[in-house]
Amino acid sequence: xxxxxxxxxxxxxxxxxxxxxxxxxxxxxxxxxxxxxxxxxxxxxxxxxxxxxxxxxxxxxxxxxxxxxxxxxxxxxxxxxxxxxxxxxxxxxxxxxxxxxxxxxxxxxxxxxxxxxxxxxxxxxxxxxxxxxxxxxxxxxxxxxxxxxxxxxxxxxxxxxxxxxxxxxxxxxxxxxxxxxxxxxxxxxxxxxxxxxxxxxxxxxxxxxxxxxxxxxxxxxxxxxxxxxxxxxxxxxxxxxxxxxxxxxxxxxxxxxxxxxxxxxxxxxxxxxxxxxxxxxxxxxxxxxxxxxx
Amino acid sequence: xxxxxxxxxxxxxxxxxxxxxxxxxxxxxxxxxxxxxxxxxxxxxxxxxxxxxxxxxxxxxxxxxxxxxxxxxxxxxxxxxxxxxxxxxxxxxxxxxxxxxxxxxxxxxxxxxxxxxxxxxxxxxxxxxxxxxxxxxxxxxxxxxxxxxxxxxxxxxxxxxxxxxxxxxxxxxxxxxxxxxxxxxxxxxxxxxxxxxxxxxxxxxxxxxxxxxxxxxxxxxxxxxxxxxxxxxxxxxxxxxxxxxxxxxxxxxxxxxxxxxxxxxxxxxxxxxxxxxxxxxxxxxxxxxxxxxxxxxxxxxxxxxxxxxxxxxxxxxxxxxxxxxxxxxxxxxxxxxxxxxxxxxxxxxxxxxxxxxxxxxxxxxxxxxxxxxxxxxxxxxxxxxxxxxxxxxxxxxxxxxxxxxxxxxxxxxx
Numbered sequence: 001x002x003x004x005x006x007x008x009x010x011x012x013x014x015x016x017x018x019x020x021x022x023x024x025x026x027x028x029x030x031x032x033x034x035x036x037x038x039x040x041x042x043x044x045x046x047x048x049x050x051x052x053x054x055x056x057x058x059x060x061x062x063x064x065x066x067x068x069x070x071x072x073x074x075x076x077x078x079x080x081x082x083x084x085x086x087x088x089x090x091x092x093x094x095x096x097x098x099x100x101x102x103x104x105x106x107x108x109x110x111x112x113x114x115x116x117x118x119x120x121x122x123x124x125x126x127x128x129x130x131x132x133x134x135x136x137x138x139x140x141x142x143x144x145x146x147x148x149x150x151x152x153x154x155x156x157x158x159x160x161x162x163x164x165x166x167x168x169x170x171x172x173x174x175x176x177x178x179x180x181x182x183x184x185x186x187x188x189x190x191x192x193x194x195x196x197x198x199x200x201x202x203x204x205x206x207x208x209x210x211x212x213x214x215x216x217x218x219x220x221x222x223x224x225x226x227x228x229x230x231x232x233x234x235x236x237x238x239x240x241x242x243x244x245x246x247x248x249x250x251x252x253x254x255x256x257x258x259x260x261x262x263x264x265x266x267x268x269x270x271x272x273x274x275x276x277x278x279x280x281x282x283x284x285x286x287x288x289x290x291x292x293x294x
Numbered sequence: 295x296x297x298x299x300x301x302x303x304x305x306x307x308x309x310x311x312x313x314x315x316x317x318x319x320x321x322x323x324x325x326x327x328x329x330x331x332x333x334x335x336x337x338x339x340x341x342x343x344x345x346x347x348x349x350x351x352x353x354x355x356x357x358x359x360x361x362x363x364x365x366x367x368x369x370x371x372x373x374x375x376x377x378x379x380x381x382x383x384x385x386x387x388x389x390x391x392x393x394x395x396x397x398x399x400x401x402x403x404x405x406x407x408x409x410x411x412x413x414x415x416x417x418x419x420x421x422x423x424x425x426x427x428x429x430x431x432x433x434x435x436x437x438x439x440x441x442x443x444x445x446x447x448x449x450x451x452x453x454x455x456x457x458x459x460x461x462x463x464x465x466x467x468x469x470x471x472x473x474x475x476x477x478x479x480x481x482x483x484x485x486x487x488x489x490x491x492x493x494x495x496x497x498x499x500x501x502x503x504x505x506x507x508x509x510x511x512x513x514x515x516x517x518x519x520x521x522x523x524x525x526x527x528x529x530x531x532x533x534x535x536x537x538x539x540x541x542x543x544x545x546x547x548x549x550x551x552x553x554x555x556x557x558x559x560x561x562x563x564x565x566x567x568x569x570x571x572x573x574x575x576x577x578x579x580x581x582x583x584x585x586x587x588x589x590x591x592x593x594x595x596x597x598x599x600x601x602x603x604x605x606x607x608x609x610x611x612x613x614x615x616x617x618x619x620x621x622x623x624x625x626x627x628x629x630x631x632x633x634x635x636x637x638x639x640x641x642x643x644x645x646x647x648x649x650x651x652x653x654x655x656x657x658x659x660x661x662x663x664x665x666x667x668x669x670x671x672x673x674x675x676x677x678x679x680x681x682x683x684x685x686x687x688x689x690x691x692x693x694x695x696x697x698x699x700x701x702x703x704x705x706x707x708x
Contacts, residue, residue: 003529003533006525006529007526007529010523010525010526010529013523013525014522014523014525017522105353108353108354108357112357112358113353113354113355113356113357113358114357114358114359114576114620115358115547115548115551115576115577116576116577116579117547117551117576117577117578117579117580117581118579118580119579119580119582122559122582122583125555125556125558125559126559127559127560127561134528134529134532134560134561136525136556136559136560205522208522208523208552208555208556209522209548209551209552209555209580210548210551210552210555210579210580210581211547211548211551211552211577211579211580212548213548215355216548218520219520219522220522251525251526254517254526254527255526255529255530259514262515262516263488263516265518266518
C-alpha cells in the first residue's frame, strides 16, 4: 500500500513533466499542423543557457533561461518555419528535422558533446516525508509549476483576445484568417508559449538530472509526441492527459513488471500505446471518427 | 546521423520498439572474418609510413571519448617515431568520422582502408565500434579498439584480428566485488543501466565475484540511460530488507549522475560502486559534494597513480592536448600502439595476420595499461591486471587502492 502510494506520487510528478512537454508540442501543432521535432532542441538549448548562467543569481539565471526559450522559439518560427508555412506538411516536418540537426551540431561544435554537470540548488533534490512517503522538493515544484502553467494557459486561451484567436486558428485556420485573425501573430504567440514551456521543462530536467548534453532533448520530445498521440492531437486537454498516462505507465511498468521483463519496459509501454490507438485511433480525447489533419 | 536516429526512434515508437529490440540483439552478434590478405605489408619500403586508420566518432556522442583516445594513441605514435618508428618505418594516423553512428562504421572503416591503412582503430565502445572493426577484420586488417573493454572485442564477436588493450569489464566488475568485500560490505543492491553492453557485463561480473567471495546480492533493478527519474528504483532499494550495505551501479554519465543525484537526495547514503565509464570529474558538478563513491579504472588520471609511468603519461597528455584526459581509460589507446609495435617487431612484418599471431602469444607483457595477456580466444586483457579504485570524496576523485582480481568471471553480452 505504502509502495503503491509512493509510486503514485512519482507517477504524478513524471506525468506533469511529460504533460508540460506535450502541451508545448500540441500548441504549435494545433495552430499550424506542424509536429516540431526541434522542440527538443528548445529544451536542450535552454538547458545550456542554464549551464552558461550557472554562477549568476538564481532569479536572473532562471529569467535568462525562460527568455532564451521564448526568443529561440520565435527565431525558429521566423527564420525556418514561416517560409515553409504554406508548403506541404512533410516539407515542414523535414524542416523541423533540419533545424534540430543544425542546433544539435551548433551546440556540439561550440560547447562540446560530452555531458556537463550543472550545479543546482541542493534543497531541490532533498526529500521530506509525509506518512512515510518520500517526497522530493523538486516533485512538489514540478507539479506546482505544471499546475500553474495549465491554469495560465486555460485563462489565456479562454479570457484573452489573443488566446481566443489561437483557439479559433486551431479550430479552422483558413476560416480564422478570413475573419481577420492575424496568422503571423497567432503562430508566433503559439511558438513563444511553446518556447516558454520548453524552458520550464529544461529547468525541471536539469534540476532532476544535474547535467546537460546535446542529445538531452531527444527522449523528452519522443515522449511528448507519444503523449500527444495517445491523448488526442485535436485538443490541449489530450496532451495533458497523454502526458499523465505515459508517466503513470512508465512508473507502473518499472515498478510492477517481473524482473526478467523490466528491461523491455519501453517495448511494453509502446505496445500499450498501440493498443490504445487500435481502439481510439484519434487518441483518448480525440473524436471517434474524423479526418486527420496531416 | 541525428536524422536517421530520430527517424528510427520515431518508427520504433510506432512499431512498439520491436524493431529496436531486434536491432539490439543483432548488434550483439557479429561476423567473424577471413584473414588472408595483407594490406600495406607487402612491397613497402622502409620509407613508407605505416598508416593506422581510425574509423571513429569524431562528431556526435562518442566525440568526447574517441577524440581523447585518438590523442593518446597519437602521443604513443609520436614517441615511437622519435625512436625510429616501427621496423624502421614512421607511423602515421589518419582518421575518418563515423558520426558516432554504428551504421556508418563500415563505410568509415572502408574509407581509411582505401587510403592505405595498415591497421585500424575503431571506437571506444563495443556496441558502437564493432561494425567498423568487423569491416576491417574481414579484410584481413588488424582491428584495434581505442579502449573498448567488452570481452567480445576479439574472435567471439568481431574476428581473430580484433584486439583491445583496456582492462576487461569482467576484471572491473570483479575488482569492485573484491574491494567491497575487503571493506566489509557483505550485502549489495545491484542497479544496472541496460543501454550499454559494458554496463550489463560489469554488473554481471560484480554479482558473480561478490557471491563467490561470500557476499550477498540482496536486490536488483535496472534503469535506462535516458530516464529522467529513478524514483521507482529508489523505492525498491529502500524497500529491500536487509538494507544493502553497498549499492553497485553500472552506468555512465549523464544517466549515472542523474541516478546518483536522486539516490543521494532521497537519503540513500550507502557506498556506491560505479563503472569505469564514470571516471573523470566533468560530471561531478551534477551531484555537489558527492562522497563515498568508488570507480574502478585501468589507470588513475589524477597524477597519483602508483605507476610513475602512468603519471608521466597523463602529464604529457595535458601538455600536448592542452587539457587533462577525460578518463583514465585512454591508457588503453596508448597501450594499443605499444602492443602492436612490440608484436610487429617480433614478427618482423606489419602483416596483420602475423602481428595478430604474435599478439595472441602475449603473456604478461608490460604495457602502460598493465600486464597484458592474450590467448587465441581472448583479446581483451584481464588476467593479472591491477584495477585502480578511484574514490570520490566531497566531490573530489583520487586514487585509493589497487585490486588485482583473483577470480575473473565469464560474461556474455548479458
